[in-house]
Amino acid sequence: MLNKPHPEHQDYFPTEVEGRSPHLTNVSTAQRLPADITQIFRKAKEGRVLFADRNALLPEYLPKHLPFRNQQINAVAEVLAPALHGSKPSNLLLYGKTGTGKTAVTKLVLSKLQMQGVPKLTASYINTRIANTEYRVLAEFAATLDVKIPFTGLSIGEVTSRIFSMIRDKGAYAILVLDEIDYLISNYGDDILYEFTRAGERISPGFLAIIGISNNLQFKEALNPRVLTSLGEEELIFPPYTVQELKAILSDRSQIAFRPGVVLQPAVGLCAAMAGSEHGDARRAVDLLRVAGEVAEREGLQRIDEECIRKASQKAEHDRVEEALRSLPVQNKLILLAVSKFKEGTNTGQLYLSYTALTARAGLEALTQRRVSGILAELDLLGLVEAAVISKGRRGRTKRIKLIIDPITLDRVLREDPDLAIN
DNA sequence: CATCCACAGGAAGGACGGGGGT
DNA sequence: ACCCCCGTCCTTCCTGTGGATG
Numbered sequence: 001m002l003n004k005p006h007p008e009h010q011d012y013f014p015t016e017v018e019g020r021s022p023h024l025t026n027v028s029t030a031q032r033l034p035a036d037i038t039q040i041f042r043k044a045k046e047g048r049v050l051f052a053d054r055n056a057l058l059p060e061y062l063p064k065h066l067p068f069r070n071q072q073i074n075a076v077a078e079v080l081a082p083a084l085h086g087s088k089p090s091n092l093l094l095y096g097k098t099g100t101g102k103t104a105v106t107k108l109v110l111s112k113l114q115m116q117g118v119p120k121l122t123a124s125y126i127n128t129r130i131a132n133t134e135y136r137v138l139a140e141f142a143a144t145l146d147v148k149i150p151f152t153g154l155s156i157g158e159v160t161s162r163i164f165s166m167i168r169d170k171g172a173y174a175i176l177v178l179d180e181i182d183y184l185i186s187n188y189g190d191d192i193l194y195e196f197t198r199a200g201e202r203i204s205p206g207f208l209a210i211i212g213i214s215n216n217l218q219f220k221e222a223l224n225p226r227v228l229t230s231l232g233e234e235e236l237i238f239p240p241y242t243v244q245e246l247k248a249i250l251s252d253r254s255q256i257a258f259r260p261g262v263v264l265q266p267a268v269g270l271c272a273a274m275a276g277s278e279h280g281d282a283r284r285a286v287d288l289l290r291v292a293g294e295v296a297e298r299e300g301l302q303r304i305d306e307e308c309i310r311k312a313s314q315k316a317e318h319d320r321v322e323e324a325l326r327s328l329p330v331q332n333k334l335i336l337l338a339v340s341k342f343k344e345g346t347n348t349g350q351l352y353l354s355y356t357a358l359t360a361r362a363g364l365e366a367l368t369q370r371r372v373s374g375i376l377a378e379l380d381l382l383g384l385v386e387a388a389v390i391s392k393g394r395r396g397r398t399k400r401i402k403l404i405i406d407p408i409t410l411d412r413v414l415r416e417d418p419d420l421a422i423n
Numbered sequence: 424c425a426t427c428c429a430c431a432g433g434a435a436g437g438a439c440g441g442g443g444g445t
Numbered sequence: 446a447c448c449c450c451c452g453t454c455c456t457t458c459c460t461g462t463g464g465a466t467g
Contacts, residue, residue, distance in 0.1 A: 135451060153443025155450050329454095348430060371455060373431070389431065393465025396429025424467105431461080443450070 049259070050297050050304065056257040057290035059283055062107055067252065068245045069101050072236060076109045079234050080209070083173050084118055088207035091197065091231045095217055096238025099281030102213045105238075106177055118173065120206075125177045128184035134192055137184060138163065141176060160195055167199075167206040174208045181212040182219035190227045197230035241280030246272035249282055250289055258293065263304045267292065270306045274313060291316050321405050324382050325413040331367055332375050333414055334358050336403070339385055340410055345402035348373065362420060376401065 055061055066073065080089045094102045110123040124144035131140045135152070138159045142149040147166045149159055167174050176196070178184065184192070199208050212231055220228055241249065250272055254263045271292070275285030289304075292312035296304045328336070338355040339346070346354075352369050359366040367375075376399070379385040386402045403410070414420055 133452065150443060152441055152451060153449085155443090158444090158450085367454095368456060369430090370432085370457080374455090377432085389463090391430095391463035391465085392428080393463075394426080394428055394467085395465075396427085397461095397463060398428095398430055426465105426467085427462105428465100429462105432459100433461095434459080435457085437454105437456080439453090441451080441453105443448105445447090445449105 050262045050293055051257060052259050053257055056253055057286050059287065062104060066101055066104055066108060067248055068241065069105050072105050072238060073109060075236050076105060080109060080113055080175065083121055083175060083209065084116055086173060089209040090233035091209055092211045092234045092236065093232050094211065094213045094236050094238065097240055097279045098215055099283035100238040100240055101282060102238050103179055106211060106213065120171060121173045123175045127179040129180040132183065134188045137192065145174065164199055164203050167203040167208060170206060172206040174206065176208060177211045179213045180215065182214045182216055185219050185222050190223050193227045193231060194224060197227055241282055243272050243276035246276050246280055246282060246285050250285055253286055254289060267304050267306050267309050270309045288312055288316065321409060322413055324384060325410065330419045332379065333417060333420060334362065335372060335375055336379060336384060336410065337414060339401055339403050340407050345400055347398040347400060349398065351401055
């Protein structure tokens with residue numbers, strides 16, 4: 001009975017794909033296609049001139065060694081170790097800017113922990129920015145504990161109590177990592193954490209230990225004091241990598257990722273410097289190196305030099321902008337379009353007028369100013385627009401709004417949207 | 424120095440679409 | 446069949462405010 005929906009779900013996908021694929025072949029010229037494909041594939045087969053193992057530069061790659069993080073690794077290991085003999089480890093909070101190795105260290109320690117062969121031990125890793133609602137976090141956690149939870153329909157309380165029963169009945173030693181925990185807190189408060197941190201009795205003889213990972217320290221302020229004392233039993237701060245350290249990390253990785261001699265030292269230096277100038281963000285540095293490799297390969301170069309790094313940096317930015325633009329809802333696009341009409345920037349009132357004019361022309365309902373203001377804040381966060389509150393004294397308070405991306409790119413991407421009749 | 428503009432941005436809630444348990 | 450839950454987008458209503466101006 002319960003399985004009934006499943007075959008239906010599985011049918012769904014193939015039919016959609018089947019319905020689509022002939023359509024795709026029609027779009028491209030059918031005659032030219034085969035030749036192109038073989039060329040692409042052949043190039044791909046022999047073309048890995050530069051890369052030895054590109055995976056080593058992907059964000060999800062977990063290196064066997066994490067240089068400059070021994071101290072943190074040991075500290076985390078020490079906190080978690082009691083789990084191996086069935087006593088609850090302290091909860092743990094990890095702080096540090098992006099790309100300082102928080103996630104990597106945690107995952108590394110967890111994987112080593114699981115190798116110790118304690119069957120009751122379960123380690124769950126959840127990024128609360130990706131599983132970005134309370135329910136989804138719970139559902140994902142449940143899934144790692146083999147609790148079957150529908151992806152919607154149940155109340156939060158119901159899911160929580162099912163999870164707790166599972167931990168209790170199995171006597172499980174559960175360790176839950178909540179990455180980017182500040183997102184969860186700022187959007188949904190600390191209710192879940194409150195439940196989790198005081199589950200104690202309800203799940204005995206099992207236990208639940210929580211590792212929270214956060215990019216900023218201030219998120220603590222939003223926590224209920226009782227949650228804070230429980231969650232912050234242990235704290236660990238990850239300092240940013242220095243440029244020297246980044247250089248060493250990049251050298252390490254490039255030895256795995258590229259064939260010998262492909263990456264020139266100055267390129268590594270520049271890459272480290274560029275990523276280090278923000279705050280030692282290793283993830284960005286590694287990503288930059290990967291894109292540089294792709295750039296070099298596409299251009300048929302034999303070496304990766306500083307020029308490749310610069311190009312990669314531009315390309316990464318360009319891709320990011322295009323991707324962000326494409327995934328925008330229609331209304332957001334219209335607002336952006338309205339912003340782009342003002343070369344020297346504008347303010348909220350003017351922008352709203354211009355925007356309503358655009359919606360009328362496109363035959364859409366205009367959103368309220370409040371909503372537009374909210375969307376503007378989102379666009380600001382995406383780095384597509386710059387919006388800063390300024391005061392013009394008696395003439396009120398408003399936002400100075402300016403487009404900070406290439407208007408030509410904007411125009412090109414927006415033209416792809418069939419819902420937008422741009423003339 | 425008080426005033427007052429033109430908004431900012433929080434809170435609450437509603438409509439809607441996804442889906443439960445019993 | 447019935448009543449419930451959650452997330453997403455919005456709207457409505459609202460209070461708050463920096464600083465040029467009178």
